[in-house]
Amino acid sequence: xxxxxxxxxxxxxxxxxxxxxxxxxxxxxRTKRKIYEKDAEVKRRLYELAILKEISDRTGYSLNIQxxxxxxxxxxxxxLEYSAVSYMLLEPSKIVFKADLERSVSTHFIxxxxxxxxGSLTALLGRDLAxxxxxxxxxxxxxxxxxxxxxxxxxxxxxxxxxELVGVLTVSHTKAGLYKESxxxxxxxxxxxxxxxVTKLEEVVKxxxxxxxxxLESMLEGVVMTxxxxxxxxxxxxxxxxxxxxxxxxPTIFDFIDAFKDLLxxxxxxxxxxxxxxxxxxKEVFFSNKxxxxxxxxxxxxxxxxxxxxxxxxxxxxDVTHEKEAEKMRNDFTSMMVHELRSPLGNIxxxxxxxxxSKVLEDKQASxxxxxxxxxxxxxxxxxxxxxxxxxxxEAGKFAVEKNQxxxxxxxxxxxxxxxxxxxxxxxxxxxxxxxxxxxxxAIDSKRITQVMNNLFSNAFNYTPKGGMVTAxxxxxxxxxxxxxxxxxxxxxxxxxxxxxxxxxxxxSVVVAVTDTGEGILTENIERLFNKFIQFSSSARDSEHKGTxxxxxxxxxxxxxxxxxxxxxxxxxxxxxxxxxxxL
Amino acid sequence: xxxxxxYKAVMSEIIAKQSIILGPDMAVARAKxxxxxxxxxxxxxxSISGDPADALxxxxxxxxxxxxxxxxxxxxxxxxxxxxxxxxx
Numbered sequence: 001x002x003x004x005x006x007x008x009x010x011x012x013x014x015x016x017x018x019x020x021x022x023x024x025x026x027x028x029x030r031t032k033r034k035i036y037e038k039d040a041e042v043k044r045r046l047y048e049l050a051i052l053k054e055i056s057d058r059t060g061y062s063l064n065i066q067x068x069x070x071x072x073x074x075x076x077x078x079x080l081e082y083s084a085v086s087y088m089l090l091e092p093s094k095i096v097f098k099a100d101l102e103r104s105v106s107t108h109f110i111x112x113x114x115x116x117x118x119g120s121l122t123a124l125l126g127r128d129l130a131x132x133x134x135x136x137x138x139x140x141x142x143x144x145x146x147x148x149x150x151x152x153x154x155x156x157x158x159x160x161x162x163x164e165l166v167g168v169l170t171v172s173h174t175k176a177g178l179y180k181e182s183x184x185x186x187x188x189x190x191x192x193x194x195x196x197x198v199t200k201l202e203e204v205v206k207x208x209x210x211x212x213x214x215x216l217e218s219m220l221e222g223v224v225m226t227x228x229x230x231x232x233x234x235x236x237x238x239x240x241x242x243x244x245x246x247x248x249x250x251p252t253i254f255d256f257i258d259a260f261k262d263l264l265x266x267x268x269x270x271x272x273x274x275x276x277x278x279x280x281x282x283k284e285v286f287f288s289n290k291x292x293x294x295x296x297x298x299x300x301x302x303x304x305x306x307x308x309x310x311x312x313x314x315x316x317x318x319d320v321t322h323e324k325e326a327e328k329m330r331n332d333f334t335s336m337m338v339h340e341l342r343s344p345l346g347n348i349x350x351x352x353x354x355x356x357x358s359k360v361l362e363d364k365q366a367s368x369x370x371x372x373x374x375x376x377x378x379x380x381x382x383x384x385x386x387x388x389x390x391x392x393x394x395e396a397g398k399f400a401v402e403k404n405q406x407x408x409x410x411x412x413x414x415x416x417x418x419x420x421x422x423x424x425x426x427x428x429x430x431x432x433x434x435x436x437x438x439x440x441x442x443a444i445d446s447k448r449i450t451q452v453m454n455n456l457f458s459n460a461f462n463y464t465p466k467g468g469m470v471t472a473x474x475x476x477x478x479x480x481x482x483x484x485x486x487x488x489x490x491x492x493x494x495x496x497x498x499x500x501x502x503x504x505x506x507x508x509s510v511v512v513a514v515t516d517t518g519e520g521i522l523t524e525n526i527e528r529l530f531n532k533f534i535q536f537s538s539s540a541r542d543s544e545h546k547g548t549x550x551x552x553x554x555x556x557x558x559x560x561x562x563x564x565x566x567x568x569x570x571x572x573x574x575x576x577x578x579x580x581x582x583x584l
Numbered sequence: 585x586x587x588x589x590x591y592k593a594v595m596s597e598i599i600a601k602q603s604i605i606l607g608p609d610m611a612v613a614r615a616k617x618x619x620x621x622x623x624x625x626x627x628x629x630x631s632i633s634g635d636p637a638d639a640l641x642x643x644x645x646x647x648x649x650x651x652x653x654x655x656x657x658x659x660x661x662x663x664x665x666x667x668x669x670x671x672x673x
Contacts, residue, residue: 116604116607119604120604120605120606120607123601123604123605123658124605124654124655124657124658126658126660126661153609154607154609155606155607155609155610156605156606156607156610157606157651158605158606158651158652158654158655160651160652160654163653163654165654170607177609179609179610181610181613181614181617184609184610184613185650188650188651192651192652
């Protein structure tokens, strides 16, 4: 028997024991719960990692959100309990609705999900989608209409790519209050990460496409890219210009086929290039008053699994009209040059034939005349050959001048004196205006500068009618002042019309100019003055003003070799001013 | 309707709209986590403590945090009906 006096102590000990047991039980429960929660958290995290890896493995660098959703839908049962998981994707002309059933549900259940998903999309877009066609696919468990269980739990995840709503993913169940917020959030996180990955990839692709598009847009060649079925993927503005396409968007292959129908079978060339994997070049097609070189080539992939695979074709329209014109000019130039040489050569031959006769040799006066003619013909040929050699040197960049300190004023005065006879012969007033500030000594190649002056004076007298005037002018130019103002301070005539360059930019120089009161030069011909082909052609046709036509080309070369510039101002019916500068 | 009531109405409408967009389970669960608002089981705002403008901002932010700016854009039609509150946001 326990003594009565011990009862309170026993009671206290018992209470203490019970308290300790209760605390221990509570502690164990708490620890268990924590372990359970941690375990659940680890499982969720593992699922999250596993599904993200699976998305990456199965879709790779895919832009196809549907593929990504299929991966999520296919593995969601490892993580969540559900009756159905479904997604809706917005397409331009329809809505794709796909539901995967984990357990059998009724058609009413499906209809209910569909309505709620459409409601979600409508609320997000702020527009009614009732008229949109919905393409429905149901997979997984069979539907049984006798199951009358409605949707009791569900949540929607909006699918957003690049800030644009593309669809919605929905998880639903027939049981009520099933989904915990933490579980739902995991799925939100997964979907958001997948969407962000697609968004980033799309941005990269868009940037690259933008670069390619900008490159295509800026190309002078017309470029048309097609797929293997000859659908045009891209056609740049130059390509549209070739066929005169003025419509919006991209033309079709038929626009090109029809445009070239009688000239080139574009479709056959594309087929040939793609099927035989070869580049076809059509050297010359004359179309819409232009010459085109057309290249048709297969386009191959150079990356990934499809490396080497033919993806489509490309047609390049290269406008060769200018090349053709240049070729024609070269041919004309050659034939005219031959003509120019043949004429004095023919004379030499004829004189030679005549001089073989003893009668001519005995006639001293006739012999002397023939020798003079021989000299003139051979000099003419030599001048032409020298001009050609100079031009050849200029074009080869081998033209050089030998500069020495020379008295430019004396050289100019001597040339004026030389041409004074010509001036009197053609009835033209000729005067020289020399500024006193021009130094006595200037670094020039005297022979070449004489050649320049001869050419400019000769041209001036050739084109100035009787009663006209030619003025030679020499003055100092200061950078910042216009040549015409400087010339007019000397009361010298100066024609500024069509003078393109800003003469105030010319550095300090000595300026030599020749102004005539001739017929002037047409604006469109001024730019051609220094072109060897065009000028030669023009002067060869002009019987009144014969010359090699190469003179101004050489003059320009000589002036530029001195570091100077040559310029011209001209007005029809008034005359022209040619000037050149010699930097100090 | 005084301003406090207007805020309660706006927030209730926002939760209702998010219930359509995200589903009621998620929309109400997120709203219940926002401090300064007491939410009923059906998502109605029962009371607001503290600055209602701050509470509204927190409510919107909780949905934006979950599914991005697009859910905020969808709230435009609600604010049109409450121009005074719209001006403050």
